[in-house]
Amino acid sequence: MxxxxxxxxxxxxxxxxxxxxxxxxxxxxxxxxxxxxxxxxxxxxxxxxxxxxxxxxxxxxxxxxxxxxxxxxxxxxxxxxxxxxxxxxxxxxxxxxDFQSYRYKKCPHCKATLRLPKRKGTHPVICPRCGRRFDVTTRI
Ligand SMILES: [Zn+2]
Known part of the structure; x- marks a missing residue:
């Protein structure tokens, strides 16, 4: 002990x-x-x-x-x-x-990672965190 x-x-x-x-x-x-x-x-x-x-x-x-x-x-x-x-x-x-149906992109303003539905071409996106608008280009 x-x-x-x-x-x-x-x-x-x-x-x-x-x-x-x-x-x-x-x-x-x-x-x-x-x-x-x-x-x-x-x-x-x-x-x-x-x-x-x-x-x-x-x-x-x-x-x-x-x-x-x-x-x-x-x-x-x-x-x-x-x-x-x-x-x-x-x-x-x-x-x-999620490669088949989503793309992950960073918001250029607040650097948040966004999961976006897969759509070819350039599309406007509104960031849900900071509320600012930017364009996203998806090629594949
Ligand atoms: Zn943002």
Whole structure:
């Protein structure tokens, strides 16, 4: 029981695991695979190993840190960055799924992505977000 109490006391107040932790873990696994692929090149292998070690140390440091506000801020930056990447892939998936009947176009004024019914030629469009009018040209 004494050992368990000591472990619990050690982890009390530590930051723990979050989205960035898993992001770093996946990055380390990807780097590990790259290191196996580039095993023939010593320079690339050493470089990847150093990066891998840095990410591992950073991951463990974040997990054990008591500065929770700073770790949450880092995670917030990572989450907004990851969300952009995730949304990009979701948009690509939707473009493929809707290719038969819709086209995705960006509003030049507010940069909102609009899903428009597929119609060949140039057509006027009113953006539902900003309400401004612009022309859209669909070739295929
Ligand atoms: Zn707009």
């Amino acid at each position: 004494k050992f368990r109490q000591r472990v619990a006391q050690f982890f009390y107040g530590r930051y723990g695991i979050d989205g960035l932790y898993y992001g770093l873990l996946v990055s380390i696994l990807v780097l590990w695979i790259l290191r196996v692929i580039f095993m023939d090149s010593a320079a690339a292998s050493i470089l990847i190993y150093i990066l891998e070690t840095f990410l591992l140390v950073w991951m463990l440091y974040r997990c054990m840190s008591r500065n929770i506000a700073a770790r949450q801020h880092e995670n917030q930056i990572f989450s907004s960055f990851f969300k952009k990447i995730k949304n990009f892939f979701i948009l690509q998936k939707n473009k493929i799924r």
